[in-house]
Amino acid sequence: MWDIIGRHDQEMVAGNDRPGRITRLPGGVALNIAMTLARFDLKPVLLSAVGTDEEGNELVRACATMGMDTTQLYRPKDLPTDRYMAIEGANGLIAAIADAHSLEAAGSEVLTPLQDGTLGSALKPYSGVIALDGNLTESLLTQIASDACFKDADLRIAPASPGKVMRLMPLLTHPKATIYVNLEEAELLTQQKLSDAKSGAEALAQKGATRVLVTDGARQAAFAESGQIWSATPPKVPQMRVTGAGDTFMAAHIAAELAGRSPEDALTDGLAAAAHYVSGL
Numbered sequence: 164m165w166d167i168i169g170r171h172d173q174e175m176v177a178g179n180d181r182p183g184r185i186t187r188l189p190g191g192v193a194l195n196i197a198m199t200l201a202r203f204d205l206k207p208v209l210l211s212a213v214g215t216d217e218e219g220n221e222l223v224r225a226c227a228t229m230g231m232d233t234t235q236l237y238r239p240k241d242l243p244t245d246r247y248m249a250i251e252g253a254n255g256l257i258a259a260i261a262d263a264h265s266l267e268a269a270g271s272e273v274l275t276p277l278q279d280g281t282l283g284s285a286l287k288p289y290s291g292v293i294a295l296d297g298n299l300t301e302s303l304l305t306q307i308a309s310d311a312c313f314k315d316a317d318l319r320i321a322p323a324s325p326g327k328v329m330r331l332m333p334l335l336t337h338p339k340a341t342i343y344v345n346l347e348e349a350e351l352l353t354q355q356k357l358s359d360a361k362s363g364a365e366a367l368a369q370k371g372a373t374r375v376l377v378t379d380g381a382r383q384a385a386f387a388e389s390g391q392i393w394s395a396t397p398p399k400v401p402q403m404r405v406t407g408a409g410d411t412f413m414a415a416h417i418a419a420e421l422a423g424r425s426p427e428d429a430l431t432d433g434l435a436a437a438a439h440y441v442s443g444l
């Protein structure tokens with residue numbers, strides 16, 4: 164999807180009408196992750212629905228230019244390319260709307276390359292990393308949880324937004340899943356008030372999550388796996404942009420783990436990359 168972001172450099176509240184900059188850039192959680200992975204010299208294969216409209220063609224060209232494999236995208240003829248629109252002030256995100264209706268309408272079509280033998284199949288399941296986001300419908304995520312085509316994959320899962328976090332429930336206890344959430348999303352998933360990321364990671368592990376990472380903006384983040392817990396605080400930076408920080412963290416953490424970094428080093432690498440992103444440098 165395209166992200167359309169309006170930014171004003173002072174504090175804002177709902178109802179304000181202010182001068183600022185409006186930019187359009189490739190977005191959506193899965194694509195944000197893919198863009199960061201590409202910056203780490205990986206070549207992600209994109210699986211999604213992109214319209215055949217001009218906006219869709221431009222998006223596909225932009226992704227190919229960034230070094231991503233766009234050949235497996237599902238291009239429905241009758242659906243528009245999805246969009247996300249956000250307003251940011253100096254005090255962070257004011258409000259946003261995600262219109263992912265085309266992806267929702269495409270349903271399981273986007274997964275075909277993992278089922279028809281192109282990337283994998285039930286007999287020869289794909290065994291690499293798959294980054295999934297909560298823009299997929301709950302029924303599709305439920306299908307993935309029990310689909311033989313996904314049983315060997317290293318599943319990395321993010322909610323897309325607090326409003327979509329409950330869609331992850333079918334995959335929460337999947338033995339091959341790593342869940343990436345912020346503190347607010349951890350509270351929604353565990354249905355409890357959490358004081359910090361560490362208690363969030365512990366609470367999610369208690370609920371049966373195999374591997375879980377909880378971030379909390381500028382505050383300490385935590386990683387829980389097999390009864391162990393690691394925590395670290397991101398470097399202090401000026402907050403110049405917020406949209407996409409969690410996705411940058413997730414991608415940098417995946418890249419660090421793929422490079423064989425230890426749990427504490429991968430956590431620190433992810434936090435540093437996300438803080439750098441937030442600083443706008």
Ligand SMILES: Nc1ncnc2c1ncn2[C@@H]1O[C@H](COP(=O)(O)OP(=O)(O)O)[C@@H](O)[C@H]1O
Binds near residue numbers: 441
């Ligand atoms: N103000 C900040 N200062 C430094 N790092 C930040 C700041 N905000 C976010 N980050 C970095 O981005 C990561 C994810 O941010 P967070 O706000 O928890 O996620 P999300 O974008 O999903 O809401 C943090 O763990 C941290 O590394």
Ligand SMILES: O=c1[nH]cc([C@@H]2O[C@H](COP(=O)(O)O)[C@@H](O)[C@H]2O)c(=O)[nH]1
Binds near residue numbers: 191193261263298409
């Ligand atoms: O329902 C959704 N909300 C938000 C996003 C994406 O998440 C990013 C913003 O998230 P955050 O504010 O957590 O950084 C944007 O790139 C936007 O496209 C998405 O894919 N789906």
